[in-house]
Amino acid sequence: MTDQSNYSHFLSNPVAKPPCRMINAQMYGFFVAGCEQKMQQYVDATLNLLATESTSFNVLGSTCLLTFTDIEKISSLTPPFSEHGWMQETDIIIWLPVAKMQGGDISHLYWYPAFISVNNIYALINGREAWGYNKYLCEYQMPATVSDAGAFSISLECFDVFNPDSKLAMHELLTIEQTQASTKENLLDNLSHFSKHVTDLFDAQIKGIDLSLLKQLLDGFIHPQMDQILFKQFPDGQGDKAVYQSVVHSPSLIKKIHQLKLLHNDFSLDVKALASFPLNDMFGIALGKQAVHLPFYVNMDFDQLGATQLLPVQG
Template identity: 55%
Template sequence: MALPYIHYPSNPIAKPPCGMKDARMFGFFLVGCEQKMQHFVDTTLNSIDSSPYFFKVLGSSPLLSFTDITRIASLQAPFSEYGWMQETDIIIWLPVVKQEKGDDRALHLYWFPAFICVNNINALINGREIWGYNKYLCRYSMPENKRANSDFSLQLETFQPYHPNTQMAWHELLRVRRVDDNDNWLSEAYETTKEIAELLSQGAQGAHLSKELIKQLLGGVTHPYLDQILFKQCPDGMAQNSLYSAVLHSPSTINAIHEVGLLEGEYEVDIRHLDAFPLQQLFGIATGKQWARLPYYVNMDFEQAGARVIVEQGYV
């Protein structure tokens, strides 16, 4: 039997949905490893034994995004009267489809925010407690707009390297740098078409579309939204067992798109190794430099709904 959640003074949890205004997102598709991405999904989304579903990654191209949200606030009274905040999210997304166990038809497409860094404590607490987002505090840099030729960077306060004598300090995990390629419009169009074809080909391999998924994709054309899938768990007091584990979904409904398009030039992504955040081990994103594919920009307003349970498991 579920108990009511107690919203007491000094507890920063606010009820969703949340309204996001002037969200400027830069996105970069990276080269990962499908097997390592699937292993991460298996240890999270597929970890609930009683689930009738199996979640499968599509392809080997995780998405790295930097999103600066100018204004975010709860849309639920009385929390909507408290105020608003700025929030920046740096996320590594995995495209995932839901299947019924024993059936290889893809029933639904989700985006799994497998790793998230944010710039303020309120966003971190609400995101982890309500949705189960794997959030961590960060320092970052990013351009003010798509025409600004400045770097993206992400720094985390962590132990590096793991060693009993290591004191926690700030370390850079990744940097994205724009490089002007001087390509003409025909070359740019060819490269863009080629990259789109490669990404679609990756996603189509081994995926058998169901009528439910086709209906979802067609519905997204007229009513744009992004369906997020989340893994939420609550550890016991010894961090040994999980008191509660669940796979949740939360739609992001896009209310307005102010600007959208591909970014000009090439973008070089430089990944550093941090023992606490081993992107190569987690997602197969190799340490060192690689070129981003289909770099894009979108400025939008959207709403983030609360999270609904797909499967859950509680422990006594």
């Protein structure tokens, strides 16, 4: 599709224009063991549908990142949408670290939000329509502050089993519980050590990668830019063909870090079996209780830029 019409922002259409600004985004992150083969199969079923002879995408290792992020205030930065108001949004995301391969070499590293659920319909519609985030509505629980020793959970209205008699209902997908109170950390110490800790985690799994590239990927959480890659598509009226399909890139520009700390706690992740969201089949995340690695907390302000196309549109 090379001849594109102007998008119609007709009355009652809730789609606003990027970029948007996020204020007081409190992110809790947990590195989780997955399966490299299953993660790659997910990438092949999405990003690599548009792979070319010279360009494709590979996952890095067998570790993914689970985040709970409570964003106090979001609003568009583009008039007239910047005058419409603001909203609170909570995102629960499973991120895959992905390498862009060109000619057999790694040319860039991205974070791929392969699973993402949010708490309000405005965020869902704008995220799916403008950026291509594969967003779903959820109910959730998370600590109000980093000093709170509360639990994390996410529930979704979905099918727990696929069966002609199954009725759509709310089901819990996963929970995270912490068994010790968090300890105070020094921001500057964490800024200098956070990337090294996580680089060491990935370096134990990935051989032959330039560590400066891996550091570029991980520094995105605390330095000016975090690169996101997305698979954006829309189906035709029969659900057989894609009327739009592309791989896009959207940077998160970090404006300010208010607080950053590594959480020296014991956390337990408990994953449930849901047919609609089979995390074990999708990413190789084990069902049941398991440990997480390098839990962290960051409170930041950032701008989410609009999405630009990386690979040609097909269909």
